[in-house]
Amino acid sequence: MRVDREVIDGSTSGIRSNVEEVRNFKTILKNLIPENTLKLIPRSYDVVGDIAIINLPKELLSYGEYVGKAILAVSKNVKAVYAAGMTVGEFRVRELTHIAGERRTATTHKEYGIKIYVDISNTYYNPSLSEERRRVANKVVDGESVLDLFTGVGPFTLHIACTKKAYIIANDLNHHATQCLRRSLELNRKALKGVVDIVNGDALEVLNSIRDNSFDKAVLNLPHKSTNYLDETYRTVKEGGTIYTYLIATDKVEALNTLKTAVKSKPKVGEVVRVLDYAPRKYVFRLELIKN
């Protein structure tokens, strides 16, 4: 969930005033932070479960406590606030600095009523992708088998398993992430329709251990590197099966060119959809590849 602003009622001493004041956390900061600096603080932040995460430039960390407390003041459900830096390393984890509230990084986030256990200190999780996960889950049909090769804390897998009678292999190299998924499967056990096998391995090794034509669907959500794994994944997908892969490009044409250059297999390309902003003029695209 991304919060742009909050509505606070203007109650005084328990008596609700007639006028409802609408303000965001930056209004609170107006008297505390110089105007030029305030401009550099983003107006929105992510909320994962009961933890808020704001992208705060390093040079503004000295104002972190003010920013964190202002967010706590306007968001009743937020209990901890972290400033986030770059997403780093193989596990795609954000660099975090605690700025206010509880010193806790584990929480349970809800997407479409599905409980997702996340530890933001050692796993990747992006709440902005919830609709995208639902769209992909809606493409899976009861009885199908699915490979979620870079499952992270397993949000794609959980959407599929909670809505379809599918068999899913969910793999990630980060054992903190697969531990989170294990816990989420437990939290959602009453809602589960599908069956999930969790694997904690390197994607290439896992692909090498899978026979040709095994899966109806595969999801490859590692946008900056997914093309390295497409040929091997193509081999493991059944004829007529689909790979949903994500990659970074400036537009659809560049996305298709990147695919053509990187991949030897000749899949039929279906839908190409822009799903997320990545950097200035760079976006994450989902490409649908169908095996001939």
Ligand SMILES: C[S@@+](CC[C@H](N)C(=O)[O-])C[C@H]1O[C@@H](n2cnc3c(N)ncnc32)[C@H](O)[C@@H]1O
């Ligand atoms: C962008 S995250 C996506 C996670 C998940 N699909 C989601 O939507 O939240 C990519 C994931 O790939 C995992 N990863 C990176 N390299 C890997 C590899 N060689 N084998 C398996 N997993 C890998 C990372 O640990 C990370 O959890």
